[in-house]
Amino acid sequence: MTASGRVKGWCPGAWRPMASGDGLIVRVRPRFGTLSRSQVLIICDASRRWGSGTIDLTNRGNVQLRGVHEQDWRSLLTALIEADLIDSSPEAEARPPVLVAPDWQPDDDNYIAAQMLSERLGELPALPAKVGFAVDAGPVRLLTDAPADFRIERAMTGSLMVRADGRELGTPVESVGTAVNTALRLARWFGESAGEGARRMKRRRDPLPDWLPEAVRPVLSQPSFPLGKHPLGLVYGLRFGQVSADALRKAVLPENVRGVRVTPWRRLLIEGAHPEPLDGLLTDEGDPGLTTDACPGKPFCEQATVPTRELAQQLAGEIKGRLHVSGCPKGCARQRPADTCIVGEGGRYGVIFQGRADETPEVAGLTESQLRSYFGVE
Template structure:
């Protein structure tokens, strides 16, 4: 059974807030106001990075979150400091792009966009064109996201619509559908912005908030609306129609922590923020390193990290970042997602960051085997809305345990963190399901003949 098939909302789950925070409209939380910065294409110049760091120190509490959409969040802003923070970052070219409640940034691109030799289309130019065209579409939900990918065989992160090249030629437009994707249209690169606008307009008319929430019978109607719009807007409308859901692809969307060569004369240095959090001083140090190594771009990664494209990084450069960032691809913290939790988040009742650090220390062998974990302060699952091999959901100071599910699923049991760590030690021998969901494990053994 898929996660979506048995998913339900937990009783007393925290209410979702009614907007996505920006600079002009920050969101209240446990440590003050949360102001989100949306760098164009997920790229900061070195001066912009320094402006964000200075803004976090002067007008916030000095802490920054990196989001799964390659944005930054400044924490601890107050009513007195929100306006000067917004003015400062607007002057740096990082102001909000719209005031109608729609997405401040519509597209998500790989941190390597424009430089990866495997790309077969001009991702930055196409993403900018889609951003500009999307501003003219009223009524877009704030969380709407169009993933623009230039590599034919790249994985797809969580999103609503997907733009990618077909191996056989042309640009494929697909939408999220449950656990997979449905193709809507094929067009040329030049036609793509108009086709995406037609798709967005058709989706707005459904009244839904996310494309994956569309009922099965609505996909055909959306595709038909796109096809009709294409007949009038683009000269050569090709249409693939609705296809079966396709599996995620193999090439990672974001580069792993550490360094690797991208092409002759160009290397990638990736520094992930532990559990998606860093300080203003750490961002300043990164900006200093980027400047010293001759690059003016700091790219944000959906893996909650920073990416630098360099000519010749050294081991010393990684060492300089290791105090504040994850710089090894096998660091178990990369396999553990965590939100801010208590006391910084008003919805949390557990110290998720501290508990996630403890969990990561005990998760090494499981992480090496490809397992994932998520420590969520509440049922909203802000750090990772989707499933993980082990999900812990904070509630009344304890953690509900979910195996192979998401924060909105029903826990098998509720445990203090010490008991979680003790069972995690046993899980290395008997399996996660037997340690945290014994009833399910017995069912799986009866069905499959082996422990989960």
């Protein structure tokens, strides 16, 4: 296979990278959301050697290398396979992702379920792109807002349960094995009955099958992973979900670091880290880079017609509510509405209030300085 089969807008993987303004985007899907210390060092070295020297964390808890030259893609792929960071076949990489709550412990229900599920993904028929599983069976739910279609969770009654995304209630199950069987059965049912209809579970409005009664409520949701001390190490933030390879390398160099757990919330849990600030990693919950959404923009994406992140950083403290700055109407950084959405079109900025990047701007055709004046920011 060559990298030439890429398609614009394709959800990038390592085997099927996506072209961007600064080269290829190569995505690594860490197993159990975890990277060993040596794997992190290999990713950092690969990013510096074959990429732009920056590493992205996606809202699905994946790691992306940017700026990879076409001619270097094969060398990068080989290095990632040798480090056991990606599957050795494109077919295996195409299987649905399994997102697991990042505070899993060896041999707890989350770990066992994620392992069993991962081993059986090959049983599934082809499913629509982006469809995946979440294993989130701790005493509170962490992954409620993370994208996933078939969820293994903890019920209020204490038992495990399986819930179709978008439904309030789910089905109680007796054991981890039954939870995995049921989640796979649900995925199979979804694939076989999807037809030309909704391609994500939460958009399905038809009744669920009889064997999946909506009977129990999941435990409460706590969709946050505070920066700072954690029983497993320290949680750091990534501004706009991005970190330089140099900063990440430095963060894991101490030998007491065991590895890194990635999260869908622009946060990394460095296992065994010393409690100290690290250059390039955020420790302040109030940093706008944690809550403002901005895609890479110009010149890093070839579909962008305007720069985004520097502007977002400057405007974030000045604009009330959730801010999204998007290089084009595709809105990669945020699919849901924001209080203020600034979108690039034809080299100018438009503004949408309470909306998404693909909606019609209420104010359009602004230069960057006009935009700053509009918001009273000089």
